Amino acid sequence: MDILIHKLTCSSCGNIFNEPKILPCLHTFCKNCIEAFMAEGSAFCPVCNKKIGMRHIDELSDNVFLHSAFDMLALMKDRESFNCDVCDPGDSNSVAFFRCPECMQYLCELHGSAHLKARATKSHQLFTIDQLLSSWNLAHLNRPACCSQHFKEHLSSFCEQCDYPVCNICIVNEHKGHPHMAIDHASNIFKPTTSNLIGEAKPRIIELRDAISGIEEMCKNISENADLALDDIEECFNRQINTLMERRKQLVTEVQTCRMERLEALHEQRDRLQMRLLSVSEMYSFVNDAVKNGNAADYLDIKNAINEQLQAIIKHKEELDVVEEDYIAFHPNDIATQVAIKFLGYIDTRYAYPPLCTAEGPGLEIARRVEPTVFTVLTKDKKGKLLTRGSDNIEVIIEGKGRKDVQIIDNEDGSYTVTYIPIPISENVVHIYVKGLPILGSPFRVPFNVRDYTNITSPLIILGRYGLNIGEFRSPSGVAIDDKRCLLAVCDRDNIRIQIFDLASYEHVSSIDVSGHMQDGPFDIAIDGKGRLLTTDPKGNGIFVFDGDGNMLYKIGSRGQEAGQFGGLCYIAVDNANNIYICDSDNSRIQVFEERGTLVDCYGNYGNEMRQFNLPAGISIGSNSNIYIADRGNHRIQILDSNGQFIHAFGVRGSLNGEFDFPHGIATDVQNNVIVADHYNTRLQIFNSEGEIIHKIDNIILPHCVACDRCGHIYVTTKDNRIYVF
Template sequence: MASKMASDDFDDQFLTCSVCMLHFRDPRVLPCLHTFCRECLQEWAAKQQPLECPTCRTQVSLPDQGVAGLRTNFYVNNLLDFAAAKKGAGPGVPCQVCEGNVEGSKSWCADCAKLLCESCTLLHRKFPLFEDHEVTPKNALKAEKDVGKFHRKRHCQKHKNQELVFYCESCSALVCTACTVVDHRPGKDHNPVEIATVAQRKKETLQGLLQDMDPRLKDIQAAVKEVEKKMSNLMPSKEAATDQAKAYFRQLADLLQKREQEIFSQIDEQCRADGKALQTKKEAIEFESVGLTSAQTFCQQAVEHGSDVHILEVGNQVRIRVETLLAKQLDLESNWSEFQFTENTAVSDVEKEVENFGGVKTNVDVSKFQVAAHAKPAVQGFASKYKVAVKPAVQGFACIAELTTTNQEGRPCVTTNMEDPSGTSIPTQLRMKSEGVWEISYVPKVTGKHRLEVKVNSQHVTGSPSDVDVKGKDTPVLTIGRKGRRVGKLNRPVGVAVDKDGNIAVVEQNNRRVQIFDTDTGKPLNSFPVDGECPHSIAVDSNGRFLVTSRGNNFGLRRYSKEGKLLNTFRPDCMAFPLGVAVLQDGRMVVVDYTQQSCLLLQPDGSLIRDIGKGLLQFPEFVTVDESRGVVYVTGWFAHKVIAFDLDGNLKFAFGKYGQNDGEFKSPLGVTIDPAGNIIVVNHDDGRLQVFGPDGTFVRTVATVKGGHPFGIALIPDGYIAVACHWGHCVEMYRYS
């Protein structure tokens, strides 16, 4: 970066506050290095707690003096002085001392940071007090290109007429010459050094940081270009996929239409065959009817009209004929029943399989559970007796696939074979989990595409062979939601919990609702709105009811039924800014109060039992309780610690400090415990999900959360951790055990 900046190198926007849209007035710098007017920050801080940067939304912890304690952006002040001096050097601008002379040229006093007319300049130089002031005349002012010439001189707060020219390294403070004699005398406690010497070292350090930033910026810019390139391919990809899908489903439709015509032909053929057979049967019966009718007529005529001689002549012949006809065995049954169409595959079964008719494949890791693994999109055999379903697989963990059958015809002969990406065989174990369900377990040693074959009686089952995508521990096995307002989408998720059915309950800050998702598939099951301006955390009591905290104007702790009906609102006098919440088996509740800087132990009716941690907590956020040990764990995001108390309010221990090493924290937020009493904590800043023993000893790092700025976490009974990713607008699940 150049050491000098000319007036043409910056525009008016650089000197404008993004809040008030005016030139900076007393500019102050936040820790995130964004600058705003002092008054703007004071108004902003009065509207929200904790204070967030208006530009990047980074949470800011103000010093004890408030906004006034933030550092002044002297560089911006210098630029403002430089711009004002350049603009006001000519005639027509009033003198900033006598405030009346607008004629003639002006000079600039760097010590007073004012424009002076010629008269005031002469008078200014005559005063002994101002004889050392640096005054730049009109001609030099117009030609000046170096902003550095317009640095306002800094004077000592204690010795007002003394310029700050030394830096006490022991105290990290700027001091004047008088201070080095009185308060910062060189010795074992103080080490005043000329500012230029220390500043040079600082500049060298900053120069190194600039060099470190250049490669990162290039990587980011390259990534932006790559994303833009992919965005340009988005619509062509959509059109191609749409065309492929249309062709695929057109083929399916053609197959159905072809089968429909085949069935119609079979019906016509069957109708013709049955008609021919019935016609033949009818003719045979009619032939017998004619013979019997003829004999009956002849016999009746003989009886009624024949003479005795005639009767004697034909009687015996008639008798023989009739007896022969009557004795004949006749098949008078047609042996035919109405034919009908039969549904070999029920429509409901097809409906269940429709989701397997094709799919969308992408190179982007959408991290979704695979309910059933298929080698390629295809119509599976509907009448198949067996099907294999593959659970999410993570390197180094025991993983499973389940084989199910639709019949109970004894125990079949099941064989399995699994290979890693290199073709190396992976040992598998088979056990019957329940009647008709077999569990196939294995431990993958590498990541990537594995191949699983499952055969029953030497025949491949539905879904075999399967491609099993084994992920690393830092890759989520399931990602639920994306930014949006509709059901199934999320907007700033904060708290997460597991309900009585093992499903995931998520509280959304911006949508002001709770959504319930299926743990295996991530599909939305239910949702209900919640009261409060900014909902924050959620817990589930022993009866399956939801407890939700919210901060802001309509703050409180609210209890909802399993169906989402509001049952109770708790807002005791001791509560002001509720955040994290945990609930005990007997219904007692522990609520973090940000304003009180403590935890409130409440009765099931919301009345206060006691304060926990008051005076010992710094900016607490989330809480969990280990009832078996009677310990309450609270995260302090600003203190970078986890603090443990007993339920009587006594401090037991604390662990953690700021850092990026194992066991260290960067703004810890979500916290929970596993069945063994281990403490699981997620860092808000760097996403590390760490595990500690019941005594606070570091055990391991589970994963580094990818979704961005994690908040609440919850442990799912089947060995996964759900993490609410606030800025990623999703919930990510990672393998825990």
């Protein structure tokens, strides 16, 4: 009974519910309690603090789910008060003996027997009151649900248009013409969805309980560590107090010793002078009497002795100066003491917060050889400030390697030096944990050994052919790499779609139909750090932004010549901050937008000087943030810094190495090597970051757009409706 009473107790007033109402957050309170805290100006649930969102309490639903619990409590207290629902009121023999859950009726013994014999109800299962009390199955005590608009009318149907239960009167009046179904049928349709959600929510309850247990454990640990810190403080200060008392004793001893030594010396001097004074005084008195009172004969008899003694007194130089000084003082040196006290221990409450801890260094960028490579883990607190101590639990796991293959050195300043030997595979996956939780950016995918382009002679694979089917293309153009998800995106222009392939298997993953947004098909494409696909169309109608599932999010810009507009063919790239760079070919300029479409910069015009362009046809952002542009009509590559300032240009028209004939596409790898689709020379040319040629790949049929992944694999679209992978 205690459990049942707890279920029926309002958490606000502590009494049994009186007119229980359900808040939108599904917490239940008495009607009066809700009115009380709403009157006090609180519009939030006292349990979960969610906003109630109701202006009037009558907008809240009654908690009919508690009716069965109320009935069970009433049965337990006084079963004789429940009468048969079929008998006439006042019938003395109408005490309920059975309950029919299906009809939701209490029945006496007589009507219970008749219920089991009637054709319509003989299949119903009846439960005695004793069975109800012993089973505690509240579902057997459900009451009929009545319409709030038509009193005592049972809710028998479900209005599909209005999405709530209605009675028979509602169907012919307020909901006339609305599609509806039997309420039991509707319940059977919707319950599986709710049951699935319940199943999905159950682990959340376990997670919350575990989190609460973790919090309680943390509270316990905090109290224990606080007690240990207090004990350490007490011990430290007792130790310092003992040291201070010992120093005090030393100073007192020094003062007492000084006083004793000086007084002893002065007493000795005083005693010596007193004896001398006595001797001289007696002789002086004797001589004075002899001179004044003695006769001449007596005086002359001792004259020589008297004069000799007097001369001796006059000549003798006594030590009359005081042999000691009275200066004794204590200098406390308060400044030094205050400084010492200031540095006498400190309370360290900062701790490593894994989501803000970071890692950096060459060991997380590129693994060049099977030899030790290094990176640094920086532990930071919840405010993102670097810790200045070590001793945190740092764990580094390289997929495919054991923990013993990783060396971690605690630098005792909040940083940890990690050394490992890479595995010679396409990429090493590095997991970094602080106190068992992943740090910011973990796991890190580290490509192994940047591509040696000089040994490329033929494609690794050729994807597609002309056609309408999956994996086939009609005029493929833009191509982009999603290194995080290991995906390849291709603009299948004349099929008006974007095709997505898996980089590991080169299998088709999905297709995005863009015909509802761009009638002329997608032209060029880029993928930003959030996995969004940004594509342009051949007529410069704008930048179309899709999420990773192909849902259109928003459009940037329109056709035109003003800043923020596009002249026609547009090539696209994004940087690490998700800024968008547009190579506005027909307007011979570069435009830069932030990710939501605000114009940041616009520079360049038609010409052949530096920062001037002639129908540029490709753009790429290097890992050094420089901007690489295929200046098609000028047959050259221009390199600008991140602010659009000219750095360098290379190339002239021709067919020799390092020369171009209308370069169309451009890409950069992680080392800022430059890959150029040399269109009419039917080749790819590969240059280092200084513009010096490394390699060329001939016999590619009119290469158009090009992309490069983290491992240095090159993907190029061609006029023969294929994707060449090198």
